[in-house]
Amino acid sequence: xxxxxxxxxxxxxxxxxxxxxxxxxxHAGFDTRLGREVAIKILRSxxxxxxxxxxRFRREAQAAASLNHPSIVAVFDSGEDEHTDTHGQTxxxxxxxxxxxxxxxxxxxxxxxxxxxxxxACDTLTQVLAALGYSHSHxxxxxxxxxxxxxxxxxxxAKVMDFGIARAIADSAATMTNTSVVIGTAQYxxxxxxxxxxxxxxxxxxSAGCLLYELVTGRTPFIGESPVSIAYQHVGxxxxxxxxxxxxxxxxxxHVILHALEKSPADRYQSAEEFDDDIKAFLKGDSPQAHxxxxxxxxxxxxxxxxxxxxxxxxxxxxxxxxxxKRRWLxxxxxxxxxxxAFLGVLASQGLxxxxxxxxxVPNLAQKTDAxxxxxxxxxxxxxxxxxxxxxxxxxxxxxxxxxxxxHVQVGSTVSYVVSSGPATLQVPDLRNFEQAAxxxxxxxxxxxxxxxxxxxxxxxSAGNVVSTDPPAGASVKEGTKVTLNVSTGRVTxxxxxxxxxxDAIRKLKEAGLGRVFTPVRGNGKPxxxxxxSYQKGEKVPxxxxxxxxIVSEPxxxxxxxxxxxxxxxxxxxxxxxxxxxxxxxxxEEPDPNHSINSGKP
Numbered sequence: 001x002x003x004x005x006x007x008x009x010x011x012x013x014x015x016x017x018x019x020x021x022x023x024x025x026x027h028a029g030f031d032t033r034l035g036r037e038v039a040i041k042i043l044r045s046x047x048x049x050x051x052x053x054x055x056r057f058r059r060e061a062q063a064a065a066s067l068n069h070p071s072i073v074a075v076f077d078s079g080e081d082e083h084t085d086t087h088g089q090t091x092x093x094x095x096x097x098x099x100x101x102x103x104x105x106x107x108x109x110x111x112x113x114x115x116x117x118x119x120x121a122c123d124t125l126t127q128v129l130a131a132l133g134y135s136h137s138h139x140x141x142x143x144x145x146x147x148x149x150x151x152x153x154x155x156x157x158a159k160v161m162d163f164g165i166a167r168a169i170a171d172s173a174a175t176m177t178n179t180s181v182v183i184g185t186a187q188y189x190x191x192x193x194x195x196x197x198x199x200x201x202x203x204x205x206x207s208a209g210c211l212l213y214e215l216v217t218g219r220t221p222f223i224g225e226s227p228v229s230i231a232y233q234h235v236g237x238x239x240x241x242x243x244x245x246x247x248x249x250x251x252x253x254x255h256v257i258l259h260a261l262e263k264s265p266a267d268r269y270q271s272a273e274e275f276d277d278d279i280k281a282f283l284k285g286d287s288p289q290a291h292x293x294x295x296x297x298x299x300x301x302x303x304x305x306x307x308x309x310x311x312x313x314x315x316x317x318x319x320x321x322x323x324x325x326k327r328r329w330l331x332x333x334x335x336x337x338x339x340x341x342a343f344l345g346v347l348a349s350q351g352l353x354x355x356x357x358x359x360x361x362v363p364n365l366a367q368k369t370d371a372x373x374x375x376x377x378x379x380x381x382x383x384x385x386x387x388x389x390x391x392x393x394x395x396x397x398x399x400x401x402x403x404x405x406x407x408h409v410q411v412g413s414t415v416s417y418v419v420s421s422g423p424a425t426l427q428v429p430d431l432r433n434f435e436q437a438a439x440x441x442x443x444x445x446x447x448x449x450x451x452x453x454x455x456x457x458x459x460x461x462s463a464g465n466v467v468s469t470d471p472p473a474g475a476s477v478k479e480g481t482k483v484t485l486n487v488s489t490g491r492v493t494x495x496x497x498x499x500x501x502x503x504d505a506i507r508k509l510k511e512a513g514l515g516r517v518f519t520p521v522r523g524n525g526k527p528x529x530x531x532x533x534s535y536q537k538g539e540k541v542p543x544x545x546x547x548x549x550x551i552v553s554e555p556x557x558x559x560x561x562x563x564x565x566x567x568x569x570x571x572x573x574x575x576x577x578x579x580x581x582x583x584x585x586x587x588x589e590e591p592d593p594n595h596s597i598n599s600g601k602p
Contacts (some may be wrong), residue, residue, distance in 0.1 A: 007032075008081050012040055012097055016465060018438045019105075028100065028435075031076075037100040038076060041162075042093055054080065057094050063140055064163040071131035073151060073161035074099040101159055104437060106147035106215070111444045115218035115246065118253065120156070122279050125212045127158035129279070132208065133272035135163055136201040143199070145207035146188045147214065148441070186227035187220040191263050194231035202265040205275055209260025209268070212279075216253070217245040221261060223400065223418070225389050235263070237402070244404045252282050259290035362415055364405035365398045370419050373398050377415055385416035390424035392447070392480030423447075423479035430473035431466045431485070439466050439485055451482035455489045459513025459543050463490025489540075494547065496537035497530045502551060505530050515546035520553035527552050 006014040012029050018039070019026035029040040043057075061078035068074070077097040084090055106124070109116070116124070128150060135142060142149075142163055151159045190206035192199050213221045221239035224230040242257050243249040256278045262268035269275040269290075278288035360380045365373040374384045391399055401417040403409060426446055431439040440450055458467045470484040471477055492512050497505045502518065509516045523531045534548035535541055 008040065008095055008097075009077070009079050012038060012077075012095075014040055014042075016435050016462065017433060018435050019441060026438075029097065031097070039073075039098045039100045041096045041098065042081070043095065044093070054092075054094065061096055063138075067135055067138060067140065067163055069131055069134045070157075071127045071159055072134065072163065073101060073159045075163075098161065099159075101151040101153065101161075103151050103153035103157075105441065106150040106152055106158075106211075107444065108437065108441055109152055110147055110214065110218065111440070116215045118216060118248065119283065121212060121215035122253075122283055123156065124150075124152065124158045124215065125208065126276055126279055128160055128208060128211065129272040129276040131158075131160040132201070132204050133276065136204070136272060141199060141201055142204050142207075143193070144185060144188075145204055145211055146185045147211065148185075148445075150211075186224075186230040187214075187222065189231055189234055190265075191235045192265060194234045200265070201272070202268060202270065205260055205269050205272065206262075206265075208272070208275065209257055212260070213239070213242055213257050216249055216257075217242050219245060223389065240400065240402060240404050252288055255290045256282060256288050360409065360411055362401070362403050362405055362407045362409055365401045365415070365417050366405070368398045370396050370398065373417055373419075381411040382409070383412065383414040385414045387416065387418045388421040389418055390422065390479060391420040392423050392478075393420040395420055395422035423481070425476055426479055426481070428469055428471050428473050428475045428477055428481075428483060431469055432473070433461055434466045435464060436466070436485065436487060443483055447479040448477070449480065449482045451484045453485045453487050456486040457492050457540070458488040458490075459492050461488040463488055463542075491540045491542055494533070494535045494537055494539045494541055497533050497547070497549060498537075499525070500530050502528055502530075505549060505551075509547060513543045514541070515544060517546055517548045518551050519548065521550045522554055523550070523552050524555065525552040527554055 008014060008029075011033050012031055015028040015030065017025060018028050024041045024043045027040045027042065029038045030036070031038050058078065061075060065075040065078070075096060075098050079095060081093045081095055082090060083093075115121075128145070132142065132145070140163055142160070144162060145160070149160060149162050151161060153159075188207040188210040190199065190203040193203055210221055213219075222230050222233035222237070224233060239258065239261050241249075241254045243251070243254050256275075259278075260268055260275055269278070274289070278290055281288045360382065362382070363376045363380065365376065368376065370386065373386075377384045389399070391397075393399060397420045399418045399420055401415060403415065409415070424447065426448065428448070429442055429446060431442060434442065436453065443450060456467050461467045465488050466485050467488050468486045470486065471481070477483075492514065494514070495508045495512055497508060500508065506516065521531060525531055529552050531550045531552050533550075535545070
């Protein structure tokens with residue numbers, strides 16, 4: 001059964017493919033019972049081989065369907081579709097019927113704009129946080145917040161989708177036989193997710209921080225050659241300030257984003273509402289609660305201000321005892337340190353001591369070549385720690401660095417930087433029958449881009465869908481390569497049918513994807529051949545257009561014999577026997593009897 005005619009639960013028509021992900025394909029659909037557009041997410045059949053998964057999937061889909069919020073894509077229905085594949089095996093595919101949102105994903109929006117204005121990014125994230133706050137209050141953690149799971153309408157309304165689905169898959173991961181299933185997306189995983197620890201709503205806060213980071217800079221906090229390397233950075237490496245990549249970002253927003261990206265859940269925002277309050281404070285020009293804090297002071301600030309008391313309530317008295325004992329010997333230690341420091345300061349002021357711990361400002365290595373970066377670091381007495389990664393940027397170009405430019409470090413310290421090794425080699429995906437938006441997203445997810453969209457006639461592909469690509473599907477190309485989409489016009493060229501037999505005309509029309517109606521007529525030509533057609537050869541018409549053909553049934557009637565009758569002319573006066581007509585005589589008049597005619601006699 002084809003997608004055009006396939007129907008789920010005897011109710012939902014499955015239409016064109018609009019998106020494809022690691023665990024599901026998303027189709028446009030139509031609810032025949034309620035007469036409305038819907039989106040249908042059909043999960044891969046391998047996910048349904050575990051009966052326990054089916055149970056969890058139903059449970060989570062039902063929970064997601066209970067969420068009713070303007071910033072959440074509504075879930076209308078769910079179920080399983082049972083059908084037979086080409087090998088005769090019965091397959092069960094779970095599906096979800098959702099609200100159809102007219103718009104694009106944030107992933108597509110970022111592809112268009114690179115990064116968003118600070119206001120648009122913050123406005124968008126406040127809507128995402130509103131959705132998360134609502135779902136968290138209902139006990140549902142999303143687990144997979146990323147640009148591809150947020151839809152944006154032309155009026156700027158953001159809607160989060162796929163609530164609860166990641167949990168059903170995560171719970172089943174241990175029993176799944178398909179090890180290629182990836183739970184979550186590496187660029188947005190919280191440290192606790194990456195470590196496989198138990199998570200709560202604060203994991204979504206971290207992912208939302210990653211999302212805002214990308215919205216304002218055009219890149220994720222961590223970049224690596226593999227999901228494992230990215231997950232490792234989430235766990236063990238601090239992110240660079242967003243302002244390193246976008247100078248328009250003020251310090252206040254830097255602190256808000258970095259506070260959301262704290263490694264420990266206890267150190268970051270404790271709820272979506274807290275995060276949202278700081279973003280709104282920033283938009284109003286007020287000082288966010290996270291402003292001026294860092295990972296070392298945020299915990300003390302929370303205790304001092306009485307924030308996040310729910311976290312502090314779980315701390316028992318035992319862990320505090322060592323801290324009190326430590327403070328008892330800390331006072332004399334500090335006093336000793338002050339005295340020694342003062343003494344060394346006097347020696348230094350008299351030139352008797354030189355401090356070896358000299359610090360320098362880290363240079364900006366962005367966009368420099370590898371050789372230039374090494375030279376800049378060497379001149380300042382800094383060591384170079386180079387890593388390489390595939391990237392569309394020119395090979396040998398510095399992409400990022402750590403510590404960031406402007407930070408002060410000790411002479412001899414190592415500055416790490418990432419250098420592009422050039423574009424990676426990729427395969428052009430098969431996009432046939434994809435809608436343009438889905439094709440664009442698929443290319444961008446693979447690290448490719450669209451060069452142009454070219455119209456092409458096709459009788460097999462619906463208007464607006466992809467017929468082929470250039471380079472073709474399966475071709476090996478460099479990352480960042482631009483691909484031309486050949487998109488169906490839904491029209492075909494009318495062939496020349498005049499003079500063809502009925503059978504040949506039918507064959508040609510079928511090849512062209514056109515219909516026909518024959519009308520027998522009398523006319524010149526061989527009986528059974530086409531005399532004329534309603535659309536002329538070379539005309540462009542929609543697929544399925546009916547061409548009216550006049551076909552010769554018998555020759556035209558022979559002409560009827562006609563009798564010719566000759567009528568003699570009426571008698572007229574005889575002309576004179578001889579002699580000229582006299583002057584003034586009119587040959588059309590009767591002769592004057594008194595006028596003498598010379599007869600030639602004397």
